[in-house]
Amino acid sequence: MKRRIAAIILACTTAFSLTACASKADVTAKAANVEENEIVDGKFKETKHITVEVYDRGNDGGSDPTNNMYTEYIKKGMLEDHNVDVDFVAVPRWTETEEINNLLAAGTAPDVCLTYSYPTIQTYANMGGVLDLKPMLDEHGDELKNLNDWLGDTNIYWDLDMQTNNLWAIEGKRANARRIITYMRKDWLDKLGLEEPTNKDEFYKCICAFRDNAKELLGDDADKMVPFSISYDVGWRAALLIESDMDPDITDKEFYVNGFDDRKLLQNGTKEAIKTLNEWYHENLLWNDFALYSAGDSTEDDMMKAGYVGAFQHNWDYPFRNGDDSIQSNLQRMVGEDAKYVAVDCFENSKGDTLKFVDSTAGDRKIFFPATNKEPLASLMYLDWISAPEHIQYLQIGDKGVTHNELDDGAVEVIAAEGDAIMNSGNNTDYTITCNGLHLDTEEKTLLSTAHSYSPCDPADVEQAIEYSEKDMKHSVNVKTPEIKSETGMSETLGAKRDVIYDTAIVADPAEFDKVWDDGIADYLSAGGQAIIDERKSAFESVYGSSENIDK
Amino acid sequence: MSAIAKEQELVSSAPKERVKWVAYLKRYWQLYVLLFLPMLYLLVFKYVPMKYVLIAFKKYSIVQSIGEMPWADNHGMQYFIQAFQNKDFVNALRNTIVLNLLDLVIGFPIPIIFALILNELAFKRFKKVVQTIAYMPHFLSWVIIYGLAIQLFTPTSGLVNMFITKLGGQAIPFLNDPGKWVGTYIFLGIWQSFGWNSIIYLAAMAGISPELYEAASVDGAGRFSKMWHITLPGIRGTIVVLLVMALGNIIGSGFDRPFALQNNLVMQNAEVISTFVYKNGIKGLQFSLTTAVGLFQSIVGVVFLLFANWLARKLGERGIW
Numbered sequence: 001m002k003r004r005i006a007a008i009i010l011a012c013t014t015a016f017s018l019t020a021c022a023s024k025a026d027v028t029a030k031a032a033n034v035e036e037n038e039i040v041d042g043k044f045k046e047t048k049h050i051t052v053e054v055y056d057r058g059n060d061g062g063s064d065p066t067n068n069m070y071t072e073y074i075k076k077g078m079l080e081d082h083n084v085d086v087d088f089v090a091v092p093r094w095t096e097t098e099e100i101n102n103l104l105a106a107g108t109a110p111d112v113c114l115t116y117s118y119p120t121i122q123t124y125a126n127m128g129g130v131l132d133l134k135p136m137l138d139e140h141g142d143e144l145k146n147l148n149d150w151l152g153d154t155n156i157y158w159d160l161d162m163q164t165n166n167l168w169a170i171e172g173k174r175a176n177a178r179r180i181i182t183y184m185r186k187d188w189l190d191k192l193g194l195e196e197p198t199n200k201d202e203f204y205k206c207i208c209a210f211r212d213n214a215k216e217l218l219g220d221d222a223d224k225m226v227p228f229s230i231s232y233d234v235g236w237r238a239a240l241l242i243e244s245d246m247d248p249d250i251t252d253k254e255f256y257v258n259g260f261d262d263r264k265l266l267q268n269g270t271k272e273a274i275k276t277l278n279e280w281y282h283e284n285l286l287w288n289d290f291a292l293y294s295a296g297d298s299t300e301d302d303m304m305k306a307g308y309v310g311a312f313q314h315n316w317d318y319p320f321r322n323g324d325d326s327i328q329s330n331l332q333r334m335v336g337e338d339a340k341y342v343a344v345d346c347f348e349n350s351k352g353d354t355l356k357f358v359d360s361t362a363g364d365r366k367i368f369f370p371a372t373n374k375e376p377l378a379s380l381m382y383l384d385w386i387s388a389p390e391h392i393q394y395l396q397i398g399d400k401g402v403t404h405n406e407l408d409d410g411a412v413e414v415i416a417a418e419g420d421a422i423m424n425s426g427n428n429t430d431y432t433i434t435c436n437g438l439h440l441d442t443e444e445k446t447l448l449s450t451a452h453s454y455s456p457c458d459p460a461d462v463e464q465a466i467e468y469s470e471k472d473m474k475h476s477v478n479v480k481t482p483e484i485k486s487e488t489g490m491s492e493t494l495g496a497k498r499d500v501i502y503d504t505a506i507v508a509d510p511a512e513f514d515k516v517w518d519d520g521i522a523d524y525l526s527a528g529g530q531a532i533i534d535e536r537k538s539a540f541e542s543v544y545g546s547s548e549n550i551d552k
Numbered sequence: 553m554s555a556i557a558k559e560q561e562l563v564s565s566a567p568k569e570r571v572k573w574v575a576y577l578k579r580y581w582q583l584y585v586l587l588f589l590p591m592l593y594l595l596v597f598k599y600v601p602m603k604y605v606l607i608a609f610k611k612y613s614i615v616q617s618i619g620e621m622p623w624a625d626n627h628g629m630q631y632f633i634q635a636f637q638n639k640d641f642v643n644a645l646r647n648t649i650v651l652n653l654l655d656l657v658i659g660f661p662i663p664i665i666f667a668l669i670l671n672e673l674a675f676k677r678f679k680k681v682v683q684t685i686a687y688m689p690h691f692l693s694w695v696i697i698y699g700l701a702i703q704l705f706t707p708t709s710g711l712v713n714m715f716i717t718k719l720g721g722q723a724i725p726f727l728n729d730p731g732k733w734v735g736t737y738i739f740l741g742i743w744q745s746f747g748w749n750s751i752i753y754l755a756a757m758a759g760i761s762p763e764l765y766e767a768a769s770v771d772g773a774g775r776f777s778k779m780w781h782i783t784l785p786g787i788r789g790t791i792v793v794l795l796v797m798a799l800g801n802i803i804g805s806g807f808d809r810p811f812a813l814q815n816n817l818v819m820q821n822a823e824v825i826s827t828f829v830y831k832n833g834i835k836g837l838q839f840s841l842t843t844a845v846g847l848f849q850s851i852v853g854v855v856f857l858l859f860a861n862w863l864a865r866k867l868g869e870r871g872i873w
Contacts, residue, residue, distance in 0.1 A: 128614075288706075
């Protein structure tokens with residue numbers, strides 16, 4: 001008897017392990033044929049099931065990104081309108097590329113995926129891991145009214161490969177192009193009797209004054225003073241300084257050919273800007289330990305909140321984000337009511353403009369369907385549903401009285417929410433995947449409301465940030481070249497090299513700066529950078545001939 | 553019929569070798585059943601995945617099965633050639649060897665010395681307290697240790713550097729100067745593991761017969777000669793086994809420690825093979841290249857292990873097998 005039981009147990013474990021092996025085979029299965037789907041009045045006859053990626057930002061006291069008031073709204077709406085059952089899959093925001101790589105490689109990626117990195121999508125597409133959206137849009141495109149209205153052909157077909165006629169991803173749209181702006185401690189300027197700077201020279205004098213008066217500004221914490229803060233992503237955190245050293249008349253061709261690195265490592269003028277940072281570093285104007293903290297670390301934010309940081313460059317609304325937990329609110333709680341960051345606009349280029357290189361409506365999040373997606377039509381319907389103006393609006397401002405109030409002038413004021421209604425990302429941008437930035441029924445209301453959407457921060461401060469960040473924008477153009485093969489798989493490797501070059505050059509001995517920079521660039525070019533430049537150059541010339549600029 | 557009777561029956565009716573085997577199986581079948589699950593675990597999770605080393609010789613695709621993937625160029629060696637033409641890989645290989653050698657030269661003797669000292673302590677309670685404190689860091693993850701290192705060693709806000717600057721000295725860039733970083737890396741590694749690694753030596757020392765010490769005392773041996781002539785020879789076998797294993801690991805490297813401790817300023821010395829594989833393979837999607845690197849690493853590791861074992865046996869020690 002005993003032996004028989006043992007035999008049964010063995011048989012079971014063996015069978016179990018075999019099925020575990022067998023299930024892997026499904027991974028290679030191609031997406032199901034869409035023709036089988038029967039739709040009546042925009043609704044599937046049979047309930048379809050799809051999974052959608054959502055970023056998990058791990059906010060303190062945030063709501064569950066896969067199960068809260070907003071996910072319920074989406075699930076209910078999709079089920080009622082299209083008979084599609086939606087589930088959300090959380091992916092950590094700060095390691096999203098790695099995470100999506102793992103999910104894709106394991107064949108368990110959500111049906112609707114998004115990422116900021118097109119090269120990642122291209123790499124997987126080359127391996128056959130991504131669905132081609134072109135044939136599906138050819139067949140069903142006309143039915144997707146909301147998607148067409150909101151994104152238009154510009155964003156839908158932005159990534160269309162002219163040679164192969166493949167479309168691997170749809171570009172989500174930026175509701176506005178505001179990108180980066182400089183912030184400065186207004187109360188410190190006042191204390192020292194300084195005006196808000198209007199050019200680089202004045203900015204430099206201001207941060208020097210912060211450094212020299214650390215004792216007065218910070219008292220016993222004087223040694224914690226950081227006049228101008230940069231951290232792990234120097235190319236982002238000093239973007240306006242870099243752009244101010246670039247040629248304002250740079251041609252589309254040059255910008256594109258040297259533009260694989262989106263932190264402008266290879267653009268003209270970047271070396272000058274980093275040299276400035278090198279000087280500042282050795283003049284004790286920067287945070288000495290900036291390179292020791294990696295992405296996602298909150299130390300720098302904490303220093304801003306504690307009031308040690310005089311100035312920084314970041315996303316145009318950075319200090320206002322996160323309601324009560326915003327940098328601005330924390331700063332005022334910890335330091336005093338008059339303490340605050342205000343936007344300044346002072347990085348002028350050789351022409352005297354404070355030109356800001358911004359993206360077009362595309363170039364933000366890209367949405368793609370992995371090859372394991374068995375419900376591409378239902379997934380497209382999801383994109384359509386999520387692009388409907390009323391759905392965008394609801395997700396962005398929530399319920400009246402719970403997440404927002406309506407003001408007399410018609411503006412919507414976002415108020416601090418609790419529990420399930422807490423938005424983990426500003427205006428729920430993590431759910432409105434086709435729309436980044438506030439987008440209400442009228443443009444006027446949108447602008448008015450934007451200023452009010454950072455409560456408890458002062459709307460006037462937000463308005464100033466909007467004004468400065470929208471001044472002198474240079475929109476990027478869509479260069480429609482065939483796939484650049486040498487870029488495949490290089491974005492992570494070269495991106496890591498770029499950060500090493502920036503960091504080591506900034507801390508280098510000033511006498512060694514040129515050598516460190518040039519060696520770094522030479523290494524970058526030999527590791528694949530040059531091949532990309534060459535291929536981009538010939539691809540540009542093959543499409544646009546000898547012209548330097550693209551007609552808009 | 554009793555098991556023994558059955559066994560006897562088998563012995564008389566079949567060829568001897570085979571019978572022995574079957575008889576053992578029958579007699580101790582419960583133990584074999586217990587062994588079956590771990591064996592299955594090894595088979596499914598350690599051996600079956602080995603077929604995927606083929607990725608190193610093939611052009612990887614996430615949607616094709618291993619059989620369908622096309623062979624890489626140059627008779628499948630494309631990615632090995634690519635790796636050795638890649639400056640970053642060669643640099644990572646160099647760093648791996650240098651850091652591991654330093655770990656070995658500096659880090660290997662320390663647990664032995666520590667165990668010797670502990671062994672000589674007469675006050676047992678004190679010995680236990682010291683031992684426990686020395687073990688503790690072993691249970692900390694490297695991420696936490698890096699957090700501690702940041703609090704202690706950063707130039708501006710690190711405790712050690714604040715102390716140095718308050719005394720009028722210059723802050724030392726323990727973590728952000730490539731050369732000093734190596735020192736910090738080795739130091740933290742030793743700090744984390746020497747207590748734990750000394751356990752095995754203490755156990756070996758406990759096995760040495762007290763009679764030897766008594767005889768030595770009678771002959772007039774002092775503490776140091778007892779240590780030198782009895783304790784050390786007594787644990788020589790253990791030392792050799794651990795040394796052979798450490799040599800087998802000279803080109804391998806854990807992931808947590810270098811990854812947690814490295815930063816952009818010290819990458820020239822801090823990038824090792826495991827972090828190179830992570831960045832280029834998992835993050836950079838170059839699966840074939842990094843599988844080739846991993847395979848190379850394993851093969852060199854095995855060669856080192858075999859060589860060290862052979863050498864140990866040549867020198868009259870037992871080795872690992």
